[in-house]
Amino acid sequence: MKFDPIAAATEPAQKPKPGPLPPAERVGFAIAGLGRLAGEEVIPAFGECRRSRIAALVSGSPEKAAAVGKSLGLGTSALYDYESFDRIADDPSVQVVYVITPNALHKDLVIRAARAKKHVLCEKPMATSSADAREMIEACDRAGVKLMIAYRSQYQKHHRRLLGDMRSGRFGTIKMIEAVNVQAQGDVRQWRLRKALAGGGSLPDIGLYCLNEARFLTGEEPVEISAQIYSTPGDPRFAEVEESVAFTLRFPSGVLASCSTSYGAHKSQHLLVNGERGWARMDKAFAYRGQALHIGSVENGAEVVETVGVEVTNQFADEIDHMAQCVLEGRVPRTPGQEGLQDHVLMEAIYEAARTGQTVKLGPGGALDATRGPPLGEPG
Numbered sequence: 001m002k003f004d005p006i007a008a009a010t011e012p013a014q015k016p017k018p019g020p021l022p023p024a025e026r027v028g029f030a031i032a033g034l035g036r037l038a039g040e041e042v043i044p045a046f047g048e049c050r051r052s053r054i055a056a057l058v059s060g061s062p063e064k065a066a067a068v069g070k071s072l073g074l075g076t077s078a079l080y081d082y083e084s085f086d087r088i089a090d091d092p093s094v095q096v097v098y099v100i101t102p103n104a105l106h107k108d109l110v111i112r113a114a115r116a117k118k119h120v121l122c123e124k125p126m127a128t129s130s131a132d133a134r135e136m137i138e139a140c141d142r143a144g145v146k147l148m149i150a151y152r153s154q155y156q157k158h159h160r161r162l163l164g165d166m167r168s169g170r171f172g173t174i175k176m177i178e179a180v181n182v183q184a185q186g187d188v189r190q191w192r193l194r195k196a197l198a199g200g201g202s203l204p205d206i207g208l209y210c211l212n213e214a215r216f217l218t219g220e221e222p223v224e225i226s227a228q229i230y231s232t233p234g235d236p237r238f239a240e241v242e243e244s245v246a247f248t249l250r251f252p253s254g255v256l257a258s259c260s261t262s263y264g265a266h267k268s269q270h271l272l273v274n275g276e277r278g279w280a281r282m283d284k285a286f287a288y289r290g291q292a293l294h295i296g297s298v299e300n301g302a303e304v305v306e307t308v309g310v311e312v313t314n315q316f317a318d319e320i321d322h323m324a325q326c327v328l329e330g331r332v333p334r335t336p337g338q339e340g341l342q343d344h345v346l347m348e349a350i351y352e353a354a355r356t357g358q359t360v361k362l363g364p365g366g367a368l369d370a371t372r373g374p375p376l377g378e379p380g
């Protein structure tokens with residue numbers, strides 16, 4: 001439906017909102033792994049998608065699959081477990097498998113989905129090593145299917161607005177980026193604290209957002225990395241994985257990004273960008289919702305601080321619909337497997353820098369946004 005604008009020209013621009021596709025034309029997703037993220041964020045987000053629908057579920061728990069399937073109106077033929085999963089190859093209603101299991105289990109499901117000729121959306125971190133990430137990319141390339149890594153911040157509108165402002169030169173040359181993503185873990189039995197299932201501690205789980213953000217905003221790859229790790233001695237949560245990581249990235253343009261992550265500190269998620277002519281601060285930068293973008297610069301000789309009005313949408317729905325758009329239009333996802341692989345290569349360099357106490361030097365990064373698909377354009 002299209003409506004003529006009724007507000008005055010002095011009001012914020014009203015952008016036409018495209019309506020949803022008819023259900024039969026939407027891309028069908030199988031959700032693999034019915035845990036917290038799937039249940040609390042991803043499945044509800046489909047209600048706000050325009051191009052995507054849930055066509056199947058994959059779970060190790062028949063009771064959970066039946067209950068969730070019933071709530072979504074799915075028949076029993078749309079419910080798979082990890083043994084019967086390969087039969088999804090014969091299910092034409094499924095075009096994409098969205099993998100939302102513990103990190104170490106991503107690889108197997110991504111490779112099996114690719115063999116079944118299904119496109120794949122895979123949660124972050126993509127894998128537990130760069131070697132596994134490479135195998136996942138090769139499997140998807142061999143099968144001719146798309147692989148997208150679920151870097152939701154790159155689809156979130158405050159982040160897209162900030163990227164646009166930075167790339168347009170609003171802040172002048174960027175000098176510093178500071179990114180913090182910390183939260184206190186409780187239950188010592190959870191898979192996030194088991195190295196074999198998680199791959200690491202705070203770094204691959206939440207520090208990854210800081211790393212990926214610095215790369216996404218600059219469009220560059222770091223040429224030097226230094227890092228320190230500390231875990232409280234005797235704390236059972238950190239028997240296998242690290243507690244806190246502080247790392248610094250030096251980018252070819254001279255930007256220094258200072259990133260901090262921890263599993264032992266009260267939740268805080270913020271981002272600061274400092275340019276020659278201005279700064280931007282994003283509160284709740286890596287949260288599921290509640291982002292706020294503030295910008296400071298000098299106007300007419302005085303410091304002016306503004307809060308930027310950005311349309312609030314569901315970042316999971318925006319991300320899922322991007323995958324569907326790529327399937328419908330034959331596009332390369334903005335965050336393909338290469339984007340996830342590069343973060344694994346860099347996380348391995350961060351661990352090495354912390355272990356040796358030496359700065360790790362990396363090769364020249366290449367072209368801007370070298371690991372990404374085409375830009376998304378203006379946040380709509």
Ligand code: NAD
Binds near residue numbers: 124125
């Ligand atoms: P969770 O523990 O709540 O759910 C994991 C699911 O996998 C559960 O349903 C569990 O039963 C199932 N599973 C299958 N095999 C398992 C095994 N061997 N051990 C343990 N569980 C097994 O975890 P979650 O928070 O939903 O995280 C799932 C994935 O999503 C992870 O890769 C995580 O990094 C990612 N994640 C992403 C975001 C984001 O904002 N994008 C947020 C949270 C989690």
